[in-house]
Amino acid sequence: MSGSFLRLFKYPLCFVVLYLGYFPVSYSQIMTVQGKIDSESMGTVLPHEHVMVDWVGADQTGNHRWSVNEVVARALPFLQEVKQKGVTTFIDCTPAYLGRDPLVLKKLSELSGLQIMTNTGFYGAGENKYVPKKVLEASEDSIAGVWIHEFFEGIDSTGIKPGFIKISVDANTQLSSFHQKLVAAAALTHLQTGLTIVSHTGSDEAAGQQIDILKKMEAPTSAFVWAHAQNGTMEGNLDIVGQGGWISLDGVNADGENGKKNIDFYVQRLLVLKERKFLDHVLISQDAGWYTVGEENGGSFRGYTDIFEVLLPELKKNGFTPEELHLLMKVNPARAFSLKPVKY
Numbered sequence: 456m457s458g459s460f461l462r463l464f465k466y467p468l469c470f471v472v473l474y475l476g477y478f479p480v481s482y483s484q485i486m487t488v489q490g491k492i493d494s495e496s497m498g499t500v501l502p503h504e505h506v507m508v509d510w511v512g513a514d515q516t517g518n519h520r521w522s523v524n525e526v527v528a529r530a531l532p533f534l535q536e537v538k539q540k541g542v543t544t545f546i547d548c549t550p551a552y553l554g555r556d557p558l559v560l561k562k563l564s565e566l567s568g569l570q571i572m573t574n575t576g577f578y579g580a581g582e583n584k585y586v587p588k589k590v591l592e593a594s595e596d597s598i599a600g601v602w603i604h605e606f607f608e609g610i611d612s613t614g615i616k617p618g619f620i621k622i623s624v625d626a627n628t629q630l631s632s633f634h635q636k637l638v639a640a641a642a643l644t645h646l647q648t649g650l651t652i653v654s655h656t657g658s659d660e661a662a663g664q665q666i667d668i669l670k671k672m673e674a675p676t677s678a679f680v681w682a683h684a685q686n687g688t689m690e691g692n693l694d695i696v697g698q699g700g701w702i703s704l705d706g707v708n709a710d711g712e713n714g715k716k717n718i719d720f721y722v723q724r725l726l727v728l729k730e731r732k733f734l735d736h737v738l739i740s741q742d743a744g745w746y747t748v749g750e751e752n753g754g755s756f757r758g759y760t761d762i763f764e765v766l767l768p769e770l771k772k773n774g775f776t777p778e779e780l781h782l783l784m785k786v787n788p789a790r791a792f793s794l795k796p797v798k799y
């Protein structure tokens with residue numbers, strides 16, 4: 456893994472950009488692990504989930520640490536279960552060096568019939584434990600070059616292409632200079648590929664600073680998804696949607712006392728967003744899964760059905776119309792994740 460990374464790292468950005476002429480980007484499509492599809496065929500979407508995670512750190516991880524067949528066997532029943540609930544597209548948010556394996560996802564897509572998306576990017580949260588050391592010194596152009604290369608050429612030698620950029624930053628009041636660089640590299644990558652930027656972000660301040668960087672680089676704020684926006688305040692969420700960004704309320708979990716662990720929180724936040732007419736900037740998911748590398752048979756695995764079994768019925772009880780639920784589960788993800796026009 457690290458060997459091939461070093462090779463890619465020398466890829467000059469300007470060379471990669473030349474590919475654009477030969478691979479025109481379609482504006483109404485999304486990239487799955489099995490290739491491009493029209494965004495209208497996304498159907499019902501889970502926009503932030505995980506199949507597998509490896510917490511060991513960038514210096515030790517690699518696909519020598521798991522068996523593709525074992526991970527697939529463990530995750531498949533959960534994907535089949537959620538397909539039964541009507542889900543057609545599953546967005547896997549596990550980044551490189553944290554257990555991203557496009558071959559696992561492609562096999563699961565073939566076996567389950569779900570459309571699955573994977574990502575490019577680096578995960579800075581956790582004080583850069585999941586970022587290769589070499590990257591910490593690299594320029595934003597070089598980092599973007601690695602991600603752009605994955606979009607046009609595929610990940611490693613698999614030919615499987617990312618459908619979005621996944622980055623993450625620590626929830627400090629001030630972004631570190633390296634995390635600012637990650638955001639700038641994501642903006643550059645967006646401008647040249649049309650890929651949406653999903654950023655794991657734990658505070659209002661960190662979200663606001665990322666939007667500022669995008670604006671400064673003339674990347675549209677509509678290309679930014681604040682992942683884990685439930686960890687920010689209501690005011691922070693409203694600030695980001697007011698500036699055109701997306702908020703991903705992606706920690707839905709009914710697995711607690713009386714089976715409604717945090718459902719009321721989500722209902723309340725969605726009611727406010729509805730009242731303020733921002734439901735068209737919201738994504739809902741569960742951050743569930745996952746096969747944990749290093750634990751026996753992946754350890755405990757949380758299924759992906761709480762939204763369908765608990766949250767959606769609760770939203771209906773609270774006056775949400777079928778059209779509003781359609782917006783949340785189908786229209787919004789298709790808009791958020793479709794490839795955007797590329798700036799030449």
Ligand SMILES: [Zn+2]
Pocket residue numbers: 503504505548742
């Ligand atoms: Zn996640």
